[in-house]
Amino acid sequence: xxxxxxxxxxxxxxxxxxxxxxxxxxxxxxxxxxxxxxxxxxxxxxxxxxxxxxxxxxxxxxxxxxxxxxxxxxxxxxxxxxxxxxxxxxxxxxxxxxxxxxxxxxxxxxxxxxxxxxxxxxxxxxxxxxxxxxxxxxxxxxxxxxxxxxxxxxxxxxxxxxxxxxxxxxxxxxxxxxxxxxxxxxxxxxxxxxxxxxxxxxxxxxxxxxxxxxxxxxxxxxxxxxxxxxxxxxxxxxxxxxxxxxxxxxxxxxxxxxxxxxxxxxxxxxxxxxxxxxxxxxxxxxxxxxxxxxxxxxxxxxxxxxxxxxxxxxxx
Numbered sequence: 001x002x003x004x005x006x007x008x009x010x011x012x013x014x015x016x017x018x019x020x021x022x023x024x025x026x027x028x029x030x031x032x033x034x035x036x037x038x039x040x041x042x043x044x045x046x047x048x049x050x051x052x053x054x055x056x057x058x059x060x061x062x063x064x065x066x067x068x069x070x071x072x073x074x075x076x077x078x079x080x081x082x083x084x085x086x087x088x089x090x091x092x093x094x095x096x097x098x099x100x101x102x103x104x105x106x107x108x109x110x111x112x113x114x115x116x117x118x119x120x121x122x123x124x125x126x127x128x129x130x131x132x133x134x135x136x137x138x139x140x141x142x143x144x145x146x147x148x149x150x151x152x153x154x155x156x157x158x159x160x161x162x163x164x165x166x167x168x169x170x171x172x173x174x175x176x177x178x179x180x181x182x183x184x185x186x187x188x189x190x191x192x193x194x195x196x197x198x199x200x201x202x203x204x205x206x207x208x209x210x211x212x213x214x215x216x217x218x219x220x221x222x223x224x225x226x227x228x229x230x231x232x233x234x235x236x237x238x239x240x241x242x243x244x245x246x247x248x249x250x251x252x253x254x255x256x257x258x259x260x261x262x263x264x265x266x267x268x269x270x271x272x273x274x275x276x277x278x279x280x281x282x283x284x285x286x287x288x289x290x291x292x293x294x295x296x297x298x299x300x301x302x303x304x305x306x307x308x309x310x311x312x313x314x315x316x
């Protein structure tokens with residue numbers, strides 16, 4: 001994706017605090033790729049699932065869990081002279097880096113500028129992929145041949161073991177290719193409004209009536225909700241995000257809310273119908289040429305509009 005110049009022969013260690021939410025972590029992939037191409041040896045710190053998400057890479061991962069003292073200790077041991085970059089916006093993550101002896105680059109947000117070595121001004125117009133990529137460019141040496149233009153498609157690599165796990169789970173549950181993945185759950189509220197479209201049950205019934213294999217892989221603690229939302233679908237056991245990424249990558253089609261699963265599907269290049277109803281598409285529409293967004297931040301789409309987007313993909 002990126003050309004690597006002579007400056008990358010000597011790799012500079014960089015510890016990156018990955019965003020806490022899966023969707024944001026996926027939208028940061030272009031930034032991480034640019035950093036690796038620009039001469040940085042990456043260590044990624046974040047939620048424990050980052051190890052499975054970046055299983056196919058040679059980047060070191062540092063899962064952070066437990067008390068702040070444990071987090072600071074893990075960061076200090078991992079950094080050992082590294083530069084730092086915060087892809088998170090919180091004051092607390094900047095403080096943890098500072099307590100670990102790291103003064104990172106990051107956006108000037110939440111009154112934390114004094115904790116940073118370089119505080120970068122926020123551009124509120126950015127899509128989140130642009131937002132993370134812009135921050136990464138602040139660390140680029142002038143000799144690095146990293147274009148300002150973003151890639152049309154994100155490129156999250158999926159490991160061979162993850163593909164084997166996904167295929168094994170699908171076969172064990174009686175599923176078969178081709179299959180459609182439905183992702184009906186979206187955790188949390190956005191400005192007090194539910195983030196999950198209420199048409200997944202109807203769409204599931206429609207696809208099953210057509211003789212299609214409908215598959216779902218719940219996130220942690222979501223199995224009961226997914227089974228209620230998708231009666232008759234092939235619901236796989238909960239697994240890790242690497243296995244989930246592999247399942248999405250091999251799907252005929254994915255339909256998801258504006259949620260982590262949707263962004264994961266876009267990141268692995270799956271064909272995706274992304275359903276919006278309460279969040280801001282201009283900032284968080286999944287990134288890629290194989291994404292069709294239906295709906296807006298002003299309200300959920302009609303069921304017929306989602307079905308039309310599904311049918312357009314199926315016939316294309």
